[in-house]
Amino acid sequence: MKEVQALLFDLDNTLMDRDHTFRSFCTQFVQDILGHLEPDSAQKVVEDMIVRDADGYRDKDGFFEELSQVLPWQNPVPASDIRAYYDESYSAHGAIMKHAETVLDYCKERGYILGLVTNGKKDIQHAKIDLLGLRHYFQVIVISAEEGISKPDPEIYRLALERLGADPGKTLFIGDHPVNDIWGAGKAGMEGIWLRRNHMWDETLDIRPWKTISGLDELKNIL
Structure with missing residues (x-):
């Protein structure tokens, strides 16, 4: 068994259930902004928004501009208004990933140093962390x-490691994205634990996960 001193976690679709969060946001958005639609039509719009969002890996400004052009508006809404609605309301829909708190408690009780590295806007990511009640678990929180x-620039992982005072060879990175979490962390010298969610593994990558899990509870047996 390798010696592990520290653990770095991704946020979206690792500790926060982004699938649930984004669906909840879309449902509320359609109710509030497209209330003229019949239930079946409203649900189709929700599903279409989820597909267009590409699991959050779309440029947000481009995504909102697209929505302003293609959604079945009764009265057209500009992309800037959609962005404002998103910035104001999205974080409130945050849902914690199953087993996240149990696993984080387990890790802290055993003396691991914990950090969080996430891509996103400062205010939105901080709001998610606070809504989910996760802040107290982490010695370091790094937001792009x-x-x-x-991510996946190796410098963001090195920054987190420096602030943790952790050796990359004794630190694990846990995340759901093959490139942004496993490959990027690997380039910074860490082993990765890949949480299998919505992304297929890219077989062309020159770094592979040390372990692969389907749920966060599997971390207990690994550690």
Whole structure:
């Protein structure tokens, strides 16, 4: 068994159930902004928004501009208004991933140093963390918009490691995205634990996960 001193976690679709969160947001958005639609039509719009969002890996401004053009408006809504609605309301829909709190408690009780590395806007990511009640678990929280560096740039992981005072060879990164979490962390010298969610593994990558899990509860047996 390798020696592990520290654990770095991704946020979206690792500790936060983004699938549930985004669906909840879309449902509320359609109710509030497209209330003229019949239930079946409203549900189709929700499903269409989820597909267009591409699991959050779309450029947000482009996504909102597209919505402003294609949704079945009664009165057209500009992309800037959709962005404002999103910024104001999205975080409130945050849902914690199954087993996340149990696993984080387990890790803290055993003395692991914990950190969080996430891509996203400062205010939105901080709001998610606080809504889910996760802040107290982490010695370090690194958000891309605050640092001017985004995953999978190895520098964002190195920054987190430096602030943790952790050795990359004794640190694991846990996340759901093959490139942004496993490959990027690997380039910074860490082993990765891939949480299998919505992304297929890219067989062309020159770094592979140390372990693969289907649920966070499996971390207990690994650690």
